[in-house]
Amino acid sequence: MDVKQAIQLLQNEGYKVTKPRENMLYYFEEEDGYRTAKDFMLFTEENYESMSFDTVYRNLHLYHSLGILESTDLDGEKHFRMNCMTDHHHHFICKDCGNTKKIPICPMGEIEEMLTDYDIEGHKLEVYGVCPLCQSA
Amino acid sequence: MDVKQAIQLLQNEGYKVTKPRENMLYYFEEEDGYRTAKDFMLFTEENYESMSFDTVYRNLHLYHSLGILESTDLDGEKHFRMNCMTDHHHHFICKDCGNTKKIPICPMGEIEEMLTDYDIEGHKLEVYGVCPLCQSA
DNA sequence: TTTACAAATCGGAATCATTACGATATAATG
């Protein structure tokens, strides 16, 4: 998912393409990892174009519901990153920088077999630690 | 982990065994699933022995740091359950009642092999949905 | 290109979960 595709999706679904929305898309396309609402607010302030909390949170939810962003609960804060929908996978998440590495392994096949009476709606597999770059820093 | 073991652990580590602490232990021993601070506060109010937020949160953290409780971030709230330290495993978590079912599968062996340059500190594997009991209700 | 209007934004107030704080109470030890 890139900015171009996301804008296309917004238009197809009848949502307006506004300056704030574009700014958010470009930010998350650039950052290859999980970021919070505050991360984004700080970034915009540094670039002299801060926007309302309301707008940021509302669009984060919109983007999540449209599948443009994926999210995870971490340390009591919601974190978001661009959604890579091409294949099903999971992430290593660096606790220092928030950047991620793809993990192309998923044990859900096995697990579904042992939960036949359960209505499975989703799952989460995440690995936490420090990435090579942050280790050397 | 049961109440008896937890109390033993508190004493060994030099912590006092107080009424509020005992109440919390009995609550989590009884409930076989993830519960929030508020869940516990509501329970105590119904039993006419409510206690301070400060006390509840402080002891939740204490119990977590001692390994008496395990925790997970869910819907922007921290959830806790009695820790079952006998074997490494993961959980199915019912989104309606919070109760859990053990999943004795873990793909970390495979995953560690593909993350050789990464400093791995932890991981999370959770399956979400509706348990059989809540489906029929 | 202008107009019209639904949709989006803004700033600030409100809410919810969680943490901090000073005063009081209490478990553990001698």
Place this chain on the structure above:
DNA sequence: CATTATATCGTAATGATTCCGATTTGTAAA
């Protein structure tokens, strides 16, 4: 049973997120 460090209490403060009324803006039709 006296001492004292530790825990609790009630409340105030914090941090993330949501809500709200007023204003602005994209979009589509005139």
